[in-house]
Amino acid sequence: MTPRRGEGLSRERILDAAIELAELEGLTGLSMRRLAARLGVEAMSLYNHVANKGDLLDGLASRVFESISLPDPGLPWDERIRLLTGSAYTAFRAQPVIVRALVSQQANPRSSGSLRVIDAMLGALLDAGLTEQDAVRRYRGLLGLVFGSVLVDTTDPGSASERSEPIDDWFRRNITADALPNLHRTLPALFDVGCRVKFTHELELLIDGLRATAQND
């Protein structure tokens, strides 16, 4: 080993650098060439450790899935859902780029670590007394809540405006009190980073709904 420089590439080192780069520059900023440059290496060298860019993104996504901790199977189902979904939310919220890669189908993790999470989730739902069909539906609903919350929360209105004028100016020009009164009234709150989705609150509502569905069977 220690062939030429960089004291040895490795899948782990590549994934580390890829997460950094993606966090820093977004999904589009993460290119094989730029990633390689960041590691002091040529682009094609990465392909010794990673099948292709898709595989790279899969690896990143798998890491996030694997950072989700599984609750004790002995706990009641609703508590398991709370812990699991909360842990998933925290993990994905810390890496919104990965969520974007997942929903845009650039990544689809096929690691046992990812499946493990899905299995635990489905297990809790089945234990709640749902049918297989309902369990899948509700699993999707919960995942949708997690992904949706992360995406909406991390799409700050200011950032996407690099290509034209700053969005605040545009907003303040176009949102007048008489044409769009409600938007105008909530404008300060819209730009307030404190006004994010209250994830746990929405989660409890869905769990209540789950309980009701299960009892109606």
Added chain:
Amino acid sequence: MTPRRGEGLSRERILDAAIELAELEGLTGLSMRRLAARLGVEAMSLYNHVANKGDLLDGLASRVFESISLPDPGLPWDERIRLLTGSAYTAFRAQPVIVRALVSQQANPRSSGSLRVIDAMLGALLDAGLTEQDAVRRYRGLLGLVFGSVLVDTTDPGSASERSEPIDDWFRRNITADALPNLHRTLPALFDVGCRVKFTHELELLIDGLRATAQND
């Protein structure tokens, strides 16, 4: 007009073709060159009607927003939310590609038609008795539900697998009854297109929660 062929390009004709192409080939399949080819024209000709690709995507997103019908402002707030969110869900569900463009920040619609929807949504939430901060939070929550549902629903496990073996095979090999019992049990339902998120059901739960929040103030 009628310069050479195609009997006159126009922003509308371009947007029409772009939606078709995006639906057919996905977001990555929608390129300026391919879009132009579809219209019997060179890529650069599109730039006479569209500022750049971002503007094109903004136009597509605006169209979807503008297809969302606003409820009668005289209706009670909860009914307005039901109609508005339902209409938004239907509109976006019909064009999942646009949702992906939105959440990946490739599109950010700045048309009055889009703002109109947001304003109506915030109006209903404020009428429910929420503070500005809570209204923004709940608006984000509802939007997250819509987007999340669409995304999770339209990420069918089979499609993302072009780059390696078919995912069913991989699933059936890797999901064994003893290692991942719950996943194994729900496998048929996971591949069943009937098992989508029950959007209206989840929506009612969030509306119930809204009512509770408002009364606690």
Added chain:
DNA sequence: GATGTAAGCTTACATCGTAAGTCAAACAGC
């Protein structure tokens, strides 16, 4: 006709993912 302008076309460039080939260093068997 001459002129101005709008809407096409052509060429060109930087950047992307990655296939194919080269080459030097590290290790295995003798």
Added chain:
DNA sequence: GCTGTTTGACTTACGATGTAAGCTTACATC
């Protein structure tokens, strides 16, 4: 020690992308 073989890097090259810059054509107005 020497000698394959393997590994992991580098180099070159190809087709695709978004789009800047310039050219050309067709029509409107005078």
